[in-house]
Amino acid sequence: MTQKVCLITGGGRGMGAAVAREMHGRGYRLALMSPSDSCETLAAELGGVARRGVAQSADDLKGIVDLAMSSYGRIDAVLNHTGHPPKGELLEITDENWDLANDMIVKSVVRMARLVTPIMQAQGGGAIVNITTYAAFEPSLWFPASCVYRAGVSSFTKLYSDRYGPDNIRMNCLLPGFTDSLDVGKFGDLTALKRIGKVEEQAKAAAFLLTDDSSYITGQSLRVDGGLTRHM
Numbered sequence: 001m002t003q004k005v006c007l008i009t010g011g012g013r014g015m016g017a018a019v020a021r022e023m024h025g026r027g028y029r030l031a032l033m034s035p036s037d038s039c040e041t042l043a044a045e046l047g048g049v050a051r052r053g054v055a056q057s058a059d060d061l062k063g064i065v066d067l068a069m070s071s072y073g074r075i076d077a078v079l080n081h082t083g084h085p086p087k088g089e090l091l092e093i094t095d096e097n098w099d100l101a102n103d104m105i106v107k108s109v110v111r112m113a114r115l116v117t118p119i120m121q122a123q124g125g126g127a128i129v130n131i132t133t134y135a136a137f138e139p140s141l142w143f144p145a146s147c148v149y150r151a152g153v154s155s156f157t158k159l160y161s162d163r164y165g166p167d168n169i170r171m172n173c174l175l176p177g178f179t180d181s182l183d184v185g186k187f188g189d190l191t192a193l194k195r196i197g198k199v200e201e202q203a204k205a206a207a208f209l210l211t212d213d214s215s216y217i218t219g220q221s222l223r224v225d226g227g228l229t230r231h232m
Helices: 015-026 036-048 058-072 095-123 144-167 185-190 199-210
Strands: 005-010 029-034 048-050 077-080 126-131 168-177 221-224
Touching: 005 015, 005 036, 005 058, 005 095, 015 029, 015 036, 015 077, 015 199, 029 036, 029 058, 036 048, 048 058, 058 095, 058 126, 077 095, 077 221, 095 144, 095 168, 126 199, 144 221, 168 199, 199 221
Parallel strands: 005 029, 005 077, 029 048, 077 126, 126 168, 168 221
Antiparallel strands: none
């Protein structure tokens, strides 16, 4: 049986690293990308391959896809994961930072889809998961640019799922709440569970969407936020 391959951007630390460990535990080979050498360190530990890069760079995205294909010859699952773009007062965010947010969040997902869709079509299917935010549908002034563009990712996800579902390629979004990859413990009381999440919990949810465990789920935005949001 051919061993499946998972490609992860932002795969050196935090949720990306946790997903890498979870997918490795499920038998997937890994191709990791991150801005620092953390992806290289983790890939060495887990027997994968790595390339430094950032999600907003088309060349870096192509580089990690090319590395995965030259190393393994296939890509079965993709996790699109990037950090928050610059924050600020709503009307004081510069045009340059709005453009950066678009590149980081929306265009990175579109560009990755262009790269991996032909590969997955040739293989007979695949799964893509976009990590966004619990605030995609209940936007917060704490990080306005992130909210605006991550909502756009959910819209693109719906469109992509309609277009490529017949090819057995699924795309979903994971909307994490406050998680221990960041110093957000003070927000735990805002959730129904009265605690913040663990990266391992987010990783299990992502792995569910990336694997055949969710074979009849596509075009969805799954909130994993401890009951923080009230959106029905």
